[in-house]
Amino acid sequence: MxxxxxxxxxxxxxxxxxxxxxxxxxxxxxxxxxxxxxxxxxDKTEKFSSIPVAIVEENENEAFRQVINSIESSEEPFLKASFVTREKAEKLLDDGEVEGIIFSGDELSLTVKEKGLRETMLKFFTEQFTVRERIISDAIKTSPEKAQEVIAALTENTESSCRDIPVTQGNPDLxxxxxxxxxxxxxxxxxxxxxxxxxxxxxxxxxxxxxxxxxxxxxxxxxxxxxxxxxxxxxxxxxxxxxxxxxxxxxxxxxxxxxxxxxxxxxxxxxxxxxxxxxxxxxxxxxxxxxxxxxxxxxxxxxxxxxxxxxxxxxxxxxxxxxxxxxxxxxxxxxxxxxxxxxxxxxxxxxxxxxxxxxxxxxxxxxxxxxxxxxxx
Incomplete structure (x- = not known):
């Protein structure tokens, strides 16, 4: 039944x-x-992605270029850099294709179009590099033979400050x-x-x-x-x-x-x-x-x-x-x-x-x- x-x-x-x-x-x-x-x-508002940035080299800065190359070679790079002229960089910024322009001269300087989280991250990056670059400069003056060692340390510190540390292995989409x-x-x-x-x-x-x-x-x-x-x-x-x-x-x-x-x-x-x-x-x-x-x-x-x-x-x-x-x-x-x-x-x-x-x-x-x-x- x-x-x-x-x-x-x-x-x-x-x-x-x-x-x-x-x-x-x-x-x-x-x-x-x-x-x-x-x-x-x-994906559009919460998920982090590489920050597009234009770099204008006013003076040759080998240490800065090494840092950028090292960052871009990582699995999830913090920056997506384009080395261009000043005119091209300004056009990219006006068109919204990059978040900011980093001028590599005697010191790094940053130009942004808007204020936001990604622009703040770029500002923090340039400030940190400037501080460490001064340390390199002082090290070169006092101990030239240790210049490469100090540059390598700078690169490592810069990479470690930009690591993506997941809170969970699951889907973090709210x-x-x-x-x-x-x-x-x-x-x-x-x-x-x-x-x-x-x-x-x-x-x-x-x-x-x-x-x-x-x-x-x-x-x-x-x-x-x-x-x-x-x-x-x-x-x-x-x-x-x-x-x-x-x-x-x-x-x-x-x-x-x-x-x-x-x-x-x-x-x-x-x-x-x-x-x-x-x-x-x-x-x-x-x-x-x-x-x-x-x-x-x-x-x-x-x-x-x-x-x-x-x-x-x-x-x-x-x-x-x-x-x-x-x-x-x-x-x-x-x-x-x-x-x-x-x-x-x-x-x-x-x-x-x-x-x-x-x-x-x-x-x-x-x-x-x-x-x-x-x-x-």
């Missing part, structure tokens, strides 16, 4: 239009919008959290299938519910089969969602993509369980139940940062306990922990929280559903 009910539950799920719209089509459309809106912001919350939203939208379970097992809400209550199948078996079918359908939707975000939208989840799938699947099961629990409690019609769980899911996604990126941080400051019970925050935090942290401690902790909340929802939903009796059907 269990397998028989499970088979028809799966067939019924495939025919449900809400499943196609809210769990497949809507996330695809929203994901494309996120990719268009946030896909290149990090805007990726929108895609984390998109997957969390899909997981919580499984609440609609959870509500459907209660609808088809309550005789006063649907004709199917009346027939199911008259059938010889035990109510617990029927509910378990419906839950299993919904879990399978939700699992398929979560795999599709993660695959679309990772392989079609090319969102970088770090080097642990395979672990993103079980986290997303467990989150989807939580969403179904939430809908089953709320649906079994509310003594209202199908549309009202659907509206209640959908509104609750969207509110949880809002608190997790789906619409406003800083909302989760704001809640963490005001109510730090809330993010530990908010399903949307827990699901998105699983992906964040996989991407950022080297160890699995935080990730496992979030999964345990999700599993515990899921079991609580299923248990309370079962108790509430089994208590419903009907005088006549």
């Amino acid at each position: 269990f397998l028989h009910i499970l088979k028809y539950e799966l067939k019924n799920g495939l025919r449900t239009k809400d499943l196609m719209i809210w769990l497949i089509l809507f996330p695809i459309a929203l994901g494309i919008c996120f990719k268009i809106a946030f896909g290149s912001i990090y 805007y990726i959290q929108y895609f984390y919350n998109l997957i969390a939203m899909v997981a919580l939208f499984g609440c609609n299938t959870g509500v459907h379970i209660t609808i088809q097992n309550q005789a006063d809400l649907s004709a199917l519910g009346a027939r199911n209550n008259c059938s010889p199948a035990h109510k617990s078996v029927s509910i378990l089969a419906c839950l299993a079918g919904s879990f399978i359908m939700q699992t398929f939707c979560m795999i599709l969602c993660v695959s679309f975000v990772a392989f079609i939208l090319k969102v970088d989840f770090g080097d642990r993509l395979l672990l993103v799938y079980p986290a997303a699947i467990l989150g989807g099961i939580l969403g179904v369980s939430f809908g089953f629990f709320v649906g079994s409690l509310a003594r209202v019609g199908e549309k009202a139940k659907t509206a209640i769980v959908t509104s609750a899911a969207m509110l949880m996604c809002f608190c997790s940062g789906l619409m406003m990126a800083n909302m989760k941080l704001f809640i963490a400051e005001k109510m730090p306990w809330f993010n530990n019970i908010n399903p949307a925050a827990l699901i998105s935090d699983c992906f964040y922990c996989l991407n950022i942290y080297e160890d699995y401690g935080r990730f496992i902790s979030k999964l345990i929280n999700i599993a515990v909340i899921t079991v609580i929802f299923i248990f309370l939903g079962f108790i509430s559903s089994r208590r419903k009796k009907y005088a006549s059907v």
Whole structure:
């Protein structure tokens, strides 16, 4: 009987239009919008790249040229230098092709068009070189035989001051959290299938519910089969969602993509369980139940940062306990922990929280559903 009910539950799920719209089509459309809106912001505004600079050699400065050549030969160079004439350098600066002009004469001087972080870095570089160049000059006057040794030390110090030291091996893009919350939203939208379970097992809400209550199948078996079918359908939707975000939208989840799938699947099961629990409690019609769980899911996604990126941080400051019970925050935090942290401690902790909340929802939903009796059907 269990397998028989499970088979028809799966067939019924495939025919449900809400499943196609809210769990497949809507996330695809929203994901494309996120990719268009946030896909290149990090690369253009946050991610560091070599600073283009024009260098005008008014006097020959072998030490400075060696430093520039050494910097450019590194794997991720701090500068991208072009040795040009004064006229060409001024044209490049006016056209915005370089961030500044370094004049290499008796002393280095810098000309920039605007003020910003990259211009400040160029200013710091020229000032540091000028200071060290004076040290070289004094060393040459006192010990000419050590000139090359001092120049090599200058080059090494300059390179070490420009190293890129990553905070994490994962994807540091701040805007990726929108895609984390998109997957969390899909997981919580499984609440609609959870509500459907209660609808088809309550005789006063649907004709199917009346027939199911008259059938010889035990109510617990029927509910378990419906839950299993919904879990399978939700699992398929979560795999599709993660695959679309990772392989079609090319969102970088770090080097642990395979672990993103079980986290997303467990989150989807939580969403179904939430809908089953709320649906079994509310003594209202199908549309009202659907509206209640959908509104609750969207509110949880809002608190997790789906619409406003800083909302989760704001809640963490005001109510730090809330993010530990908010399903949307827990699901998105699983992906964040996989991407950022080297160890699995935080990730496992979030999964345990999700599993515990899921079991609580299923248990309370079962108790509430089994208590419903009907005088006549």
